[in-house]
Amino acid sequence: MSLLINLVIAAAIVGFAGYEIYKSVKRSKGGGCNACDYQCDTKEMLKQHSSKLN
Amino acid sequence: MATVALLGNPNTGKTTLFNELTDKYAYVGNWTGVTVDKKMGTLRHTKIAVVDLPGVYSLNPITKDESVAIEYLLHGDPDLILNVTNASQLKRNLLLTIELLEFGTPVIIALNMIDDLNRTNVTYDLPTLAQRLHCQLKATNARNKKGVAQLRDDLVASLTELPPAAALHITYPTLVEQGITQAAKKLAAEHGMTPDFARWLTIQFMNQNQTIRAYAQAHDLKPLLQSAPFYDAQNFENQIFTTRLTFIEDTLAAARRQNTPTSQSELTNQIDRWVTHPLLGLPIFVVIFYLMFKLSFDWIGTPLSDGLNALVSGPISHGANSLLTSLGALPFLKSLIVDGVIAGVGGVLTFMPQIFVLFACISILEDSGYMARAALVTDRLMQMIGLNGKSFIPLIIGFGCNVTGIMATRTIEQPKERLITTLISPFMSCSARLPIYSLFVAAFFARNQALVVLSIYFLGIAVALIMAKVYQLVFKVKGNSNFMIELPQYHLPRPDIILQGTWDKGKGFVKKAGTIIFAGTVLIWLLSNLSFHGPVTDIDQSFAADLGRWLLPVFAPLGVGSWEIVSALLTGIMAKEVISSSMIILFHFTGRTALVATFANLFTPLSAYALLVFILLYIPCFSTLATIKAETGSTKWTIYSAVSSFIIAYGLAFLIYQIGSLFI
Amino acid sequence: MQLLSDNAYRSQFTVRTMDQIDELTTRQLHNLGIQTGSLINVVRFYPFHGPVVIQVDQQRLALRYRIYRQLVGGH
Numbered sequence: 001m002s003l004l005i006n007l008v009i010a011a012a013i014v015g016f017a018g019y020e021i022y023k024s025v026k027r028s029k030g031g032g033c034n035a036c037d038y039q040c041d042t043k044e045m046l047k048q049h050s051s052k053l054n
Numbered sequence: 055m056a057t058v059a060l061l062g063n064p065n066t067g068k069t070t071l072f073n074e075l076t077d078k079y080a081y082v083g084n085w086t087g088v089t090v091d092k093k094m095g096t097l098r099h100t101k102i103a104v105v106d107l108p109g110v111y112s113l114n115p116i117t118k119d120e121s122v123a124i125e126y127l128l129h130g131d132p133d134l135i136l137n138v139t140n141a142s143q144l145k146r147n148l149l150l151t152i153e154l155l156e157f158g159t160p161v162i163i164a165l166n167m168i169d170d171l172n173r174t175n176v177t178y179d180l181p182t183l184a185q186r187l188h189c190q191l192k193a194t195n196a197r198n199k200k201g202v203a204q205l206r207d208d209l210v211a212s213l214t215e216l217p218p219a220a221a222l223h224i225t226y227p228t229l230v231e232q233g234i235t236q237a238a239k240k241l242a243a244e245h246g247m248t249p250d251f252a253r254w255l256t257i258q259f260m261n262q263n264q265t266i267r268a269y270a271q272a273h274d275l276k277p278l279l280q281s282a283p284f285y286d287a288q289n290f291e292n293q294i295f296t297t298r299l300t301f302i303e304d305t306l307a308a309a310r311r312q313n314t315p316t317s318q319s320e321l322t323n324q325i326d327r328w329v330t331h332p333l334l335g336l337p338i339f340v341v342i343f344y345l346m347f348k349l350s351f352d353w354i355g356t357p358l359s360d361g362l363n364a365l366v367s368g369p370i371s372h373g374a375n376s377l378l379t380s381l382g383a384l385p386f387l388k389s390l391i392v393d394g395v396i397a398g399v400g401g402v403l404t405f406m407p408q409i410f411v412l413f414a415c416i417s418i419l420e421d422s423g424y425m426a427r428a429a430l431v432t433d434r435l436m437q438m439i440g441l442n443g444k445s446f447i448p449l450i451i452g453f454g455c456n457v458t459g460i461m462a463t464r465t466i467e468q469p470k471e472r473l474i475t476t477l478i479s480p481f482m483s484c485s486a487r488l489p490i491y492s493l494f495v496a497a498f499f500a501r502n503q504a505l506v507v508l509s510i511y512f513l514g515i516a517v518a519l520i521m522a523k524v525y526q527l528v529f530k531v532k533g534n535s536n537f538m539i540e541l542p543q544y545h546l547p548r549p550d551i552i553l554q555g556t557w558d559k560g561k562g563f564v565k566k567a568g569t570i571i572f573a574g575t576v577l578i579w580l581l582s583n584l585s586f587h588g589p590v591t592d593i594d595q596s597f598a599a600d601l602g603r604w605l606l607p608v609f610a611p612l613g614v615g616s617w618e619i620v621s622a623l624l625t626g627i628m629a630k631e632v633i634s635s636s637m638i639i640l641f642h643f644t645g646r647t648a649l650v651a652t653f654a655n656l657f658t659p660l661s662a663y664a665l666l667v668f669i670l671l672y673i674p675c676f677s678t679l680a681t682i683k684a685e686t687g688s689t690k691w692t693i694y695s696a697v698s699s700f701i702i703a704y705g706l707a708f709l710i711y712q713i714g715s716l717f718i
Numbered sequence: 719m720q721l722l723s724d725n726a727y728r729s730q731f732t733v734r735t736m737d738q739i740d741e742l743t744t745r746q747l748h749n750l751g752i753q754t755g756s757l758i759n760v761v762r763f764y765p766f767h768g769p770v771v772i773q774v775d776q777q778r779l780a781l782r783y784r785i786y787r788q789l790v791g792g793h
Contacts, residue, residue, distance in 0.1 A: 111749030111750070112745075112749060114745070116742065116745065116746065142776050142777075143751070143775060143776060143777050145751055145775055146749070146750065146751035146775065146777070149748075149749075174776060295748060295753070296753075299753065326778075330762065330771065332762065332763065332764045332765055332768070333765070335764075430769060430771070430780045431764075433764075433768060433769045433780070433782075434764055434765070434766060434768035434769065437768070437782070536742075536743055536746065536781075536782060536785065537769065537780070537781065537782050538746055538747075538750060538779060538780070538781045538782075538785075539779065539780050540750070540777065540778070540779055541771065541778040541779065541780060
């Protein structure tokens, strides 16, 4: 495998990790339900509701 | 599309019935207050929408979650109401039924838990009840699916040819009746309401229903607003209640039949004789928790977990390594994947069996009806602390995840009590902290794993309660809370409900493995392989080492002797699971077996225990802090929560280590 | 230990009046099927004036000792 491919894969892994941290910080800023990782029924309903509005 | 609304008292099996009627699964528990918001589903094999509403005793809400029902009736416009009742407590259940029958939407009553009634020496003649209440009644037992298919067919049939909406008219005392007639007439004339709705609205208004009073204000319903002082002065609320009760008693007396009971009704009493014993109740509560940890750490969880660990650190790790080598991957990529992602994320995932066994145990307790008893036997203690029995529920939920625990404090009416419960919630040991306990108890307390974990959990509860008392004194809260709880009949837990409940609680953990745990693992790998001068091969030169060594003096008084532990603790603020994966990576292992062996050189049992106490109590994870911020609406309280928990954790771990060192 | 001859400890009683109880608590009691005239069986006391388990119409409930005293009457 060439150096380039190695670098691309490593970058992809690190990039995904960075994106996940960014996402969780952003989500947590919303606080409350958003900060929680559980996909409960209330959250599902909220999602359906907001997608209907848009 | 037609809509059916499920309404009924708490703990009548509404949610179980909802799950049987619809294709969608919702969370079930044999305790009051499981449903805090409405849930939607569709009736099996049809397009009919079904709405499950939180259990209410009446349409007059006491807490915020109870107002969902009345709001739904006002704005949701269901085509049919399915009133779920507990057949063995009809007298009390019918109070709500009357309010629904007066509303005018067609009602079908499900006499649920009919098996419980059949165990008593009373039964009711359904045709007589149906005739007196002017609506259909069906006997069901949702737990063993009895009568559910029939009920489903009846719902469909009723919806295709809707029975004429005929509201129930009870004759109230003359003065009340005059008031109703006058107001309803004006409402119909001036505001264009149907006579039934006007009558219902007037009765609810008289009944001090705050939601309806607000509705009257908002719509400027003068006929009602002008008469409010008169209604209240004459105590119409009480007269309405008494009339309804008399009506119910007459109805039930007419339908009552003698029954030869099946002999099983004593079972609940037999169990309760011991489980809620005044003196033995608390010890039994502790023993039940001990057995839970025994199952998770000794009997089932750990053996499975060890098997998974052998798989991850053996075949999977080696396989990935040789595969990457054969593909020609460079050493840094191999290290990132094998030593980083597989060791770290895989290492945390191997704790899944222990966490799932614990969640299964909690689900069994919920489904059987024990939770209400747990609240009962601990109530005296809660009263001493000045907390309401309602605070107990968010705390137990906090064992799963502190964020959900804090969200559950919304059911507490008192703002100060709610703030206190929010502040003490992070001390409850959430499931994310379990992997790290598991690592340490395997290393130092192999014989008493369950006991040590139990002591950590109870220490968390004790700190939470002591802090609650301190806050009570500081905020000068008067402990005048009411505690009333129903003790439902015990149920034999149903396997599918347990399975579903376990998955509901555990899926967050699995999902986090792919997101924040993965991210934290990669981050700590980067920190341990980079320095100011670029990549390093010797981990002792890395960022992680610099950071850990810099803070090491702070932690030395707690018996922490290596920088790896300090760095791992820092990453724990992202998510507590990351502490475990960080340790695996920082100590350079492919799995946790070797890690456990290394601990033996770094810790004594005493310093290990002090560290566990510190991990239990120190700064809540980022999500929890964010939730405290959102729920209290105050940055001050959020910072306070982080700082105070660090100080408490540090102080307690310090005391344990220093005082313990004198003796050992 | 409390003296069991204290008239607060009865095995069965009828609620005579609920006037001493505040409005919110009264509503909660009504919701659980307890009103003036209810026949209440006392199932169990907890030590140190802890909660009291009662039975009304086949239904078991637990409530705080203070409310129990108000239901019994006196004080």
